[in-house]
Amino acid sequence: MEFYEVIEKRRTIRDFENETISSDVIERIIEAGFKAPTNDHMRDWHYVVIQDKNIVMKLLDIIPKGISDKDMDQLIKDWNLNDTLQQECYRNAVPKQYKMLMDASVIVIPLLKQKTDILNPDNISHLNGFASIWCSIENIFLAATAEGYGYTLRVPLGNEGEYARNVLGFPHDYFMPCFIGIGKPQKDAAKVQQKNIVLKDRIHWNKW
Ligand SMILES: Cc1cc2nc3c(=O)[nH]c(=O)nc-3n(C[C@H](O)[C@H](O)[C@H](O)COP(=O)(O)O)c2cc1C
DSSP states (O other), X not given: OOHHHHHHHOOBOOXXXXXXXXXXXXXXXXXXXXXXXXXXXXXXXXXXEEOOHHHHHHXXXXXXXXXXXXXHHHHHHXXXXXXXXXXXXXXXXXXXXXXXHHHSSEEEEEEEEOOSOTTSOSSGGGGHHHHHHHHHHHHHXXXXXXXXXXXXXXXXXXXXXXXXXXXXXXOTTEXXXXXXXXXXXXXXXXXXXXXXXXXXXXXXXXXX
């Protein structure tokens, strides 16, 4: 697939077919992740790849299985989601957080080495490792798309990250930025309408 076609095709998918992905393809996708730029030249990243459904079930057990309409309305208010397309996105995404990952063919957990307290950085460079792994994660999203698969992600809430550490046994100096699920998109998988960006309003030549 041509590069700009991949860019156009990449979407967050939350409705997956029940289909496996070969380990070769998964490795190729993650290898693309390791080609991303990195702040300290070390690429000190690890990816835990989980295909065993029993481990997936245990890992995801902490994630809410759904949300009532009333709680969804409250969440929209509490999180100040005022834009209608944004509301549509959250109304689609929030109820699917457990199922999308459960139905994905494979769960991939990125891990970065974090030497300082990521939630209390002294300066912005202390977040460079975090920024770098998101470059790696985006490469993975694009590679999954180029391979004809879809992906989803969830940023861990509350103690989901610590819970994942206990289930998967990763070391204490590694930090998990998100859950990734990769799988075959259902034919009618929801794709929430994207916000329209008017390029000329967003590019500021020479000066804002
Ligand atoms: C940093 C980051 C955090 C995100 N967190 C979540 C999440 O927790 N759950 C989820 O379903 N989607 C999550 N998303 C996906 C966004 O909802 C999605 O990228 C956005 O709505 C734009 O849609 P698109 O990816 O289809 O273009 C996240 C995306 C990013 C970049």
